[in-house]
Amino acid sequence: xxxxxxxxxxxxxxxxxxxxxxxxxxxxxxxxxxxxxxxxxxxxxxxxxxxxxxxxxxxxxxxxxxxxxxxxxxxxxxxxxxxxxxxxxxxxxxxxxxxxxxxxxxxxxxxxxx
Amino acid sequence: xxxxxxxxxxxxxxxxxxxxxxxxxxxxxxxxxxxxxxxxxxxxxxxxxxxxxxxxxxxxxxxxxxxxxxxxxxxxxxxxxxxxxxxxxxxxxxxxxxxxxxxxxxxxxxxxx
Numbered sequence: 001x002x003x004x005x006x007x008x009x010x011x012x013x014x015x016x017x018x019x020x021x022x023x024x025x026x027x028x029x030x031x032x033x034x035x036x037x038x039x040x041x042x043x044x045x046x047x048x049x050x051x052x053x054x055x056x057x058x059x060x061x062x063x064x065x066x067x068x069x070x071x072x073x074x075x076x077x078x079x080x081x082x083x084x085x086x087x088x089x090x091x092x093x094x095x096x097x098x099x100x101x102x103x104x105x106x107x108x109x110x111x112x113x114x
Numbered sequence: 115x116x117x118x119x120x121x122x123x124x125x126x127x128x129x130x131x132x133x134x135x136x137x138x139x140x141x142x143x144x145x146x147x148x149x150x151x152x153x154x155x156x157x158x159x160x161x162x163x164x165x166x167x168x169x170x171x172x173x174x175x176x177x178x179x180x181x182x183x184x185x186x187x188x189x190x191x192x193x194x195x196x197x198x199x200x201x202x203x204x205x206x207x208x209x210x211x212x213x214x215x216x217x218x219x220x221x222x223x224x225x226x227x
Contacts, residue, residue, distance in 0.1 A: 004157075031213060043158075043203070043217040056214070090157050094213045101213040102148055105157035 003027065004106035006091050012112045013081065021076040021109045023091030031096045032074040033103060034066060037088040049074060050096050081113045126224045133191040135221045137204035142185060144206035148215070149178060149189045153200045161189070161202075191223075199225045 004025045013019050025032060034046040048056035049068040063085075065077040074091055088110050092103040127133045139147070145166040150158035164171045164178045164187075171178050177190040187204050201220040207213060 006157075040219065042219045043215075045214065048214070092157075096213050101146065101207060102160050102163055103213065103215055104160065105150075107155070107157045 004091060004093055004104050006089075006106035006109050008109060009107065010110045010112075012114065013078070014114050015081060015083070017081075018077070018079040020078065021089055021091075021111075023074040023076075023106055025072055025074075025091075025093035025104070025106075027093055027095075027104060029093040029095045029104075030071055031094050032068060032071075033092040033094075034074065034076050035090040035092065037090055037108070043090070047076075078111075081111075083113050086111055086113045123219065124222045124224065126226060127194050128226050129194060129196060131194055133189075133194045133198070133223055133225075135189045135191075135202050135204075135223065137187040137189075137218055139185050139187060139204070139206045139216075141206060141216075142182070144216075146207040147178070147180060147187050148205045148207065149176075149187075150203045150205065150217075151198075151200045152203065152220070158203060194223075194225050196225050196227060199223055 007022045011019060031050040033048050036044045036046055045058050046060045047066040052068050052071055063080050067075040088108045090108045091106045094101050094103040148163045149161040151161050152158045162173045162176050162178050164180050169180050175192045179188045189202060191198055201222050203217050203220045205215040205217045207215055
């Protein structure tokens with residue numbers, strides 16, 4: 001399997017549920033990212049992990065909790081979400097330190113909070 | 115402040131015509147720019163990039179132009195095809211320890227047969 005994969009692709013959850021989103025990159029990159037994509041808004045960077053350490057947290061509510069156990073895997077743990085958290089959650093990876101440092105995206109998880 | 119914006123939210127073109135999608139950025143220190151294409155139900159896909167020491171770069175049917183004087187970026191698609199229908203995002207890269215990307219809101223390109 002190549003590129004960046006995300007599971008599940010679709011998730012419906014209630015406000016009291018706890019769920020996790022999973023991302024895996026097969027590109028040998030050393031940085032991974034979580035983005036939130038809402039309708040008619042720019043992609044919002046949520047978290048950045050570089051060399052498995054969280055280096056950025058863009059004022060994301062604590063009901064979103066990231067985890068990066070190794071350079072290939074990234075999780076986003078969700079609990080007590082709100083309906084406004086419904087969005088497409090995108091994972092990306094890149095090689096920090098390269099001259100051309102594009103980010104490669106996964107297909108996203110479409111999250112609906114009821 | 116930081117911002118990357120697009121001039122037109124929707125662009126409708128006839129199949130076979132050329133398309134031009136524009137983008138304005140605000141940070142003159144940004145040194146790397148990327149265009150992404152996002153089809154329905156998919157994540158953004160890299161199209162083409164350009165560094166700030168260049169003003170033009172060509173790919174297969176696509177050309178990116180960079181005007182640093184007015185902080186403007188454009189994506190030109192030649193002979194637009196129905197498969198080009200998607201949302202197109204520009205992004206500026208701040209580099210550094212995180213390769214942080216700042217995205218615009220996106221332009222929807224609709225190709226009419």
